[in-house]
Amino acid sequence: MLHTQAQQPKTDSLKAILLHAPADTTRVNLLIDLARELYRAGSFQPSLQKAKEARLLAEQLDFTKGVGSAWLVSGYAYIRKSEYDSALLEFSHAKQIFETIGYTVGLARTHNFIGQAYELQSDYDEALRNYTISVDLFKTTSEQEGLASVLNSMGINYYYRGSYEIALDYYFQSLKISEAIHSDRLIGSTLNNIGVVYQQLEQPNEALHYYKRYLEHMQRSKNKATIAFANTNVGGILTVLKRYTEAQEYLDKALLVQQEINERRGLVFTLCFLGDIYRAQNKTAQAEKNYMRALQIANEIQDQELTINPTSGLSQLYIAQHRFNEAESYLAQWKDVTDKLGTKGWLEKNYLVRSRLDSARGNYKDAYVSYKRYAFLKDSLFDQRKSQQVAVVRGLYEAEKKDKEIQRLNDAKKLDELRHTNDRKLLITAIGIFMLVVSGMLYWLRHKTKTSTLLMLQKEEISKANEEMQALLEKIEQQNQILAAKNESLEDLHLEKDGMIGVVAHDLRSPLSKVVGLASVIELTGPLNDEQKDLLGRMRGVCDDGNALIRDLMEINKIEDPNQEVRVEEIDVRNFIEEAISNYSVPLKQKQLTLKCNYEIEPEAYLTMDPVCLVRILDNLLTNSIKFSPIGKSIFITVTSDTKNFTIAIQDQGPGFHPNDLPHLFKKFKKLSARPTAGEGSTGLGLSIVKALVTKSRGEISVESEWGKGATFTLRFPIVATNTVDA
Template sequence: MQQTLQAHPTADTTRATILIALTRQLYRAGQHDEALQYAAKARMISRALQYPKGEGNAWVASGHAYLRMGDYDSALAHFHKGHAAFTEAHELGRLADTYLYIGQAYDYQARYKEALEQYRAALNVLEERPHEDMQVRVLNSIGITYFNRGSYELALEHYLQAMKISATFPDKLYYATIVNNIGVVKMATTQYDEALRYFRLYRVAARALKHPQSEAVALLNIGEACIGMKLYKEANQYLDSALTRYGQIGDKRGMSFAEANLGDSYRNMGWFLNAETYYNESIGIAREIHSDEALVKSLLGLTDLYIRMQQPRRAVAPLAEVRTAAERSDAMPWMEKVYLYSSRLDSARGDYRSAYQWFKKYSHLNDSLFNERKSQQVVQMQELYESEKKDKEITLLSEAKKMEELKLSSNKTLLIISIIFFVLLTGLILYWGYIKARYAREVSEQHERISEAYEELKVLMDRVEEQNKMLATKNEALEELHREKDGLISVVAHDLRSPLNRIAGLATLVELGQSLDTDGKELLALMQKVCAEGNGLIRDLLDINQYAQQEALTLAPLNLGQFVGALAAHYTGALEKKQLTMVVRNDRDSVVQTDSHCLNRILDNILTNAIKFSPPGKRIFIDTESQPTAVTIRIRDEGPGFHPEDLTRVFRKFTRLSARPTGGESSTGLGLSIVKSLVEKLSGTVKLESVWGHGATFVITLPRNT
């Protein structure tokens, strides 16, 4: 082809046609970048010659190159431009081609509704301009789409239509491809022996036709069938060969499926690390080419792997991504898997009630999809095709017999009629018996499924009851430990307070009674500070216990503006010591029904922290705001704020945070825990707004009538 191109240097329609043919050769050989270059040259020549048919063919050729690269968005864009060029050139036949190619690109993206719309548009064109070759390709693609959506009956119906038409074609690749697709249906219904037979026939045909991509598909499917038959070593050999072939032709979608199937095989063998590696490689390729179909297969395999590895937390994210893809694509088989694995995941986590709910959803969807009863219909439809072929032969024989029967006597005619009547009667009796037996079998199978589901439900409910008993026992033990803890804290706190007070008193006496040097005074000051900090910690511990045990509140109307203003005045000395300014902006008409002692402690803890952590020269703001049913108090400082890692644990007890007091003050780690406890006791809420390095704002919301 290169020599032909060199022999024809003139930029005319012939050269454009040669460039397009060369593009097709290159992308089929996996040389995608070169293919795109030749397609661009063909478009340039066709556009200069105002040759829309050539330009359309060039767009379609480059679209196929992108399709094999896994760049489905670019493929769609090029196919649409090809469609526009063929519309301009009134090329009706090529319009059907572009509808087919656009549909296939949508199929790879799991956009099944849009794919079916394109295929139906192609069939409409073919009604006006019949073309059996294109009709077979469209019917086969429709079958693939229905299979991906879980409509196996419709898939097989279209496969058989395509098979009937392609049976007479000299090019057997179409027929072989449909044979492979029927094998895929067999595999989906767990008929692995039958599937393997179809796939091997397909491989023989692909090798005879020297079609590398078809052979890669055959190797992939044989490997997957071997997994279903638990022949894992054979499966790995076929899948490794498929991965190599796909790599040689640059088919990333095929590579992703091969990696995912290798993950399935190694997972079933118990080689979990190998399996995880293959799944992650498959997911990486699928994300790169935006293939939901390949991505979902890999994510489901990874989910099952983590459940088997007893790591249910790691299974949550991949399963959630599968559910999103299933909802987006309306793919019922994917959603069926989501329900099944959600049930297994919750069961692994001990949440048997939720597991049972997921299992019910799975069973309902499973019944509506392809079950054993519909598998029988698949067999019948295949037999129908075979019987139609035989009917044609019988018709020809019957015509020949008619010529002979004219020579026979009327007695023979009567005898033949009697035999035919007897055969028909026998056939009707046998058919009635078959229908009755099939109905009885279906009823029996349904009864067995109901019995199995009942037994599973019974086991799950027993587990739930056992879990409830265990939880009740643990709750009682926790309550007892909680009571013991409260009592211990009260005893220890009271026993510690007395020695600390004695130490503080002795330090004061020493300071008053003796003339001390500078070091001695510093040591006494340090002792007094430590005693004060210890007393502060004891006070906080006792307060926490008291607030936890205190049930009744002393509620009374309170003018919030006056209360906050009076409280702010108490901090004048502490503010002047650190050169801080407090700005109070009150709604003085705001009245709230609350416990003034609790509110005082809440605001004191927050304001004390604001003073501790604010550098000299900064400001502290207090704002109150009244709403019809609630009041809001905002306390904002200009200190360092809270580190992002501290935001989730700021209200926990004994929490040491990233920020440190700016004046050497102490912090027990209990102040904000007390704030949260008291605010909730007042039926209010407290939240923190902070950006690290830019201060913090505490927002307290209390109901006006508690």
């Protein structure tokens, strides 16, 4: 659970000072400080009352800066109450006032708080836009605490986007500034958020270390809200580590305080962690009660992301109890939210739990399909996160591989020539020997009277010729052994290179991610002109293209491995395709595209093949159709079958392919004439991956296209007969 603030309350001392403070600007500032400390302590309604009192007094005194600050404080109190629309309204008043009087620090703080309000509503792009404005404004001032605060907020934003390394960079920037200015509030917040990242990276012991440091920091502040918050996170990570007794002690402490001060967001997390503990201990009634209460609170504050935690817990609880219909209902709610928010990490877990539900029901085929989707998405997210490059290395490798292949062919040619040369020499030698023998015999017949010395000389020549022939035979055998050894060495080299691709790709992903992080850091160095912003955008684009190419290279390298196992099963074609295309609702909506499906098959027609291969084939072809389709057009999927084949046709209304492109469609690294309609990238490997997968699945793929009038890809997969027994 991420945290954005924590500070030692000073309410008692501020109240004491206010008893004797005159009705002037000093009193306004004291009231604002008191309102701020009250919302940090979880006393939201008293905070709003003091903020209003400060605003009214500031208006009487014509103290414009005080009016804006009062609006700002009341807005953040509404954030803590999870009333985000009210918060944004208050912030808009503060922003207008600070812009009018040119108060840069106040304006920077306002944009930071606006960003937090949008982030809590899962509008991460709008949040990041406001954070960036805030950083630019703070950098024109000497306000270091405000800068550290917004850097922390940007770290949270990138965490939600799944860019964990970038998030850590921002957190450590914030921590460095916070420690330099001795800001206990920000030091604590950042320690907590670093722990959250390590938890997401599945390093629970490292996360526990930072959470406990955060808790120790907050205990010195004596702030109820933040101590409860810290206890929740320590209890949560101890739950992950299955140290349930310790976890419950921390969570019970947090629950008492959160109920007392009505900290509803914290309550949701605490209740869910307690539900997880009770579920692990088979205390199902208590687990269900906690999950249900958490879900009710999340719905009351209209926070969709918060509903994921309790619906996830309820789904798993009901599966264990064999209450499958209820589990199905909460799984569907969970997936709806992940689809709307685009949170792939939660979608990954949804597929895993879905697999467990199908397995518990005995639907092992569906369970296997869901698990394969979980595994595929998990691998995909890992690649994206660590993410992402090998374009140059792969290019160098391919060039080196071609050079080695040419050298191998040249060596083979030379050896072949040598072999033929040796064969000719052997033949000539044999003929010579034969002629010599014949001549000797004729000579012997004609010259019987010759001395035995001449005969011995002839025998020696024959012996010498035989030795030469044997030497030639041994040399040929030696050359053949050398050729075999070189072929084996080349095969080992190919295997070594394939392994190297994976290692190098993994090792180079981190630098690419750091390039993206450094680009973001450059933006923080000060106002940039349009050319500089354009260059940074291009840097990110190049990194994204590199990441995509790495992913495709690794995939095709894996597909082309002859030892890669293909696992087949029966697939319900209609349900499978409907499930696959459900993942494209967002990109279709963004480009205002219509996807129409026509099934000319039996309601329960089954295709026998690897479901993962089919998912990848459909993903590549549908992604291309969306990528190259102009706004407002349609995409058509037609599924038919006959006695021999299933046929799936995917037709779009994009630019199609130029006649010169058609012979090269399925070749690697071929850039074609058509260009994406919304600036999307292309690695030149997508169709070669599709071709390899179709071939591996014993299918066929063809394309029909007229330049300027779209394209139709047709897949044909053989129907494998299966033996059935009537019950």
